[in-house]
Amino acid sequence: MGRWEPDARGRLERAALTLYGERGFENTTVAEIAERAGLTERTFFRYFTDKREVLFAGAGALQDLLVNAVVDAPPSVTPINAMAVALEAAAAIFDGRRDYSVQRQTVIAANSELQERELIKLARLASALADALRRRGVPDPAASLAAEAGIAVFKIAFERWISESNRGDLSQLIRDSFDQLKAVTAGA
């Protein structure tokens, strides 16, 4: 066991993101990340399996939060509104993390392997949310459609949040995108 390092995870995340931005994801090593964070490689591997996972370590917590919010929504809530409630709850995770999110998105956009990993993350989220809706008694294909539509809304709201600094907070953009989706599918 190494000695306890204050906020080791956060320091490693920030060091990694800075280095990926400076020299590219491909050209950054775990040794360099650990050094920049003032920590050892061994400490790095206590938190992350590899340098890619630094960018995706939050995926599990995000998925748990979304799934629990869907499962815990009152029975009277419709499938699409259960998705909306869950995604707005998830938006709170990103409060105060817009700069980090912009940096992360820039790194991902520059690397096709990372883009693929991000697509897989979203596909898994949609699949887990469809399962959560089925546990509420929602039949297929409604469960799958509500989950996929919700993830599409999240993806687009997130891209708007990243690209337009004056557009307000993420939860507002999620609400707005849900409204737009309703208008679009209604034939607007």
Place this chain on the structure above:
Amino acid sequence: MGRWEPDARGRLERAALTLYGERGFENTTVAEIAERAGLTERTFFRYFTDKREVLFAGAGALQDLLVNAVVDAPPSVTPINAMAVALEAAAAIFDGRRDYSVQRQTVIAANSELQERELIKLARLASALADALRRRGVPDPAASLAAEAGIAVFKIAFERWISESNRGDLSQLIRDSFDQLKAVTAGA
């Protein structure tokens, strides 16, 4: 230039899919595919860059067909109906190819690299269709939302078509899934 071989592309596709099913995608070589098809490796590489592309060679034609159908829809057609028209037109590509599609899906489901490639294909389709809607004057985020929703409908209709042999044709399932999406987003 090698001599002309009748239906070389189709023979290579069928040989590849049979071998992927028999021994797994990972354990099949290009040499074996060519041999099974009664052709040479050189002929294989005239049609495909590698053994993975045998499964995705139709992606470009599918994308062109969808994009052209969106661009060519009459101006009065709403964004979501332009997507529906395009996807129903694309369904015709799969007429008489259900057995092939089931086999292909089984191979893809067994290999995570192929699943990733399939997700990328769908993400590119959504992106190309959002562009096509913007060329019709549809603003964002409506263009992106209609495109992502349309691809979600296509994905789910396709999965139903593959998994339920008695559910009718793909274009009927696409229409049905669009109707279900409308009901779901309206709060059913």
